[in-house]
Amino acid sequence: MSVVLVDAGGTNIGSVRYALQRLGVDAALTADAAAIRAADKVILPGVGAAAPGMARLRELGLVDLLRSLTQPVLGVCLGMQLLCERSAEGDTECLGLIPAPVLRFVEAPGLRVPHMGWNRLETTRRHPLVDGLGGDDQAYFVHSYAVPVGDYTLATADYGGAFSAVIARGNFHGMQFHPERSAAVGARLLGNFLKL
Numbered sequence: 001m002s003v004v005l006v007d008a009g010g011t012n013i014g015s016v017r018y019a020l021q022r023l024g025v026d027a028a029l030t031a032d033a034a035a036i037r038a039a040d041k042v043i044l045p046g047v048g049a050a051a052p053g054m055a056r057l058r059e060l061g062l063v064d065l066l067r068s069l070t071q072p073v074l075g076v077c078l079g080m081q082l083l084c085e086r087s088a089e090g091d092t093e094c095l096g097l098i099p100a101p102v103l104r105f106v107e108a109p110g111l112r113v114p115h116m117g118w119n120r121l122e123t124t125r126r127h128p129l130v131d132g133l134g135g136d137d138q139a140y141f142v143h144s145y146a147v148p149v150g151d152y153t154l155a156t157a158d159y160g161g162a163f164s165a166v167i168a169r170g171n172f173h174g175m176q177f178h179p180e181r182s183a184a185v186g187a188r189l190l191g192n193f194l195k196l
Contacts, residue, residue, distance in 0.1 A: 001025065001041065001194070002028075002038070002039045003020065003025050003027040003039060003040065003042075003043065003194070004029075004030050004035055004036055004041075004043070005017060005027045005029045005030070005043050006044045006045070006062065006066070006079075007029050007030055007060075008031075008044060008045070008046055008056050008057055008062075008079070009046075009048070009052070009053070009056045013029060013045050015181065016045045016076060016180045017029065018180070019179065019187065019190060020043075020190065020194075022187065023187065023191055023194065025194060027043065031060045031062065033062065033065050036066075036069070037065065039071065040071060040072075041071060041072050041073075041193065041194060042069060042071060042072070042073045042074070043079070044066070044073065044074070044076065044082065045076045045078075046075070046076065046077055046079040047077055047078055048078055049078075049089055049090065050078065050081060050087035050089040050092040050094065050102065050145070051089065051092045053078050053079075053082055054082060054092055054093070054094060054095075057082070063095065066095055067095055067096070067097060070171060072171050072173065073172050073173065074174065074175065075172070075174040076174070076175050076178070076179065076180075077142070077176065077177070080167065080174025080176050081094065081145060081147065081176075082094045083095050083174050084096075084099075084102050085099060085100060085101060086102070087101070087102035087145060088101065088102060088103050088104050088145065089102065089144075089145050097169065097170075097172045098147070098152050098167055098169050098172060098174065099150070099152065099169070100147045100148060100150055100164070100167070101147070101148065102145045102147055103145060103146060103148060104145050105144060105145070105146060105159060106160065108160055111159065111160045113144050114142060115142070115143055115144070115146075115159045116141065116142045117140065117141065118138045118139070118140055118141075119138060119139065119141050119177075120135075120136065121133055121155045121156070121157055121166070121185070122135070122156050122157070122158075123155045124149070124153050124154060124155060124156055125153075125154055127168055128195065128196055129154060129166060129168055129173055129193060129196065130166055131192050133155060133185070133189070137185045138182070138185065139157070139165065139175075139177035139185055139186060139189075140178050140181045140182045141157065141159075141165075141176065141177045141178070142178065146159075146163035146164065146176065147163060147164040147174075147176065148163065149162050149163065149164055150164070152164070152168060152169045153167055154166040154167060157176075157177075163176070165177060173193065175189060
């Protein structure tokens with residue numbers, strides 16, 4: 001099985017790659033369209049802001065390619081947000097593969113933005129990506145923007161209200177948290193993606 005990490009300039013690429021190596025997969029880091037198209041699985045990692053993330057994908061000529069992929073694709077953190085229609089972060093048009101907006105958390109007493117730390121995941125519907133996810137399982141989040149709950153939501157977390165922690169539509173999937181920093185739960189969910 002060939003797995004590629006899209007080199008979209010995210011700072012978490014090394015840790016995602018290492019997490020995959022622990023699962024027995026050596027994922028190539030590439031921005032080469034042919035390599036991405038030929039891969040069995042594609043992972044779009046990312047840390048940072050939506051506008052620079054989309055600008056990097058446009059510079060690399062990967063926007064239309066990513067939209068056309070038919071194999072399983074996983075967006076991680078910012079990568080998940082880029083799969084959506086539009087981000088309120090800089091009013092950025094994203095890839096439009098998941099019919100959802102990306103909205104900023106509303107700051108309130110006791111709710112600091114960004115949302116940082118461990119948070120419980122709650123499965124909202126059955127899907128192979130969330131197989132084995134239990135009621136007490138937690139993942140590690142660092143983000144200021146989130147995807148609302150919708151038909152595409154597989155699991156939620158709560159921070160001043162429920163938001164999408166895991167999403168899927170067709171062959172496109174996303175995890176808002178950092179699976180590579182989420183211990184056994186993150187490893188299980190990455191393993192689930194590799195089996196899709």
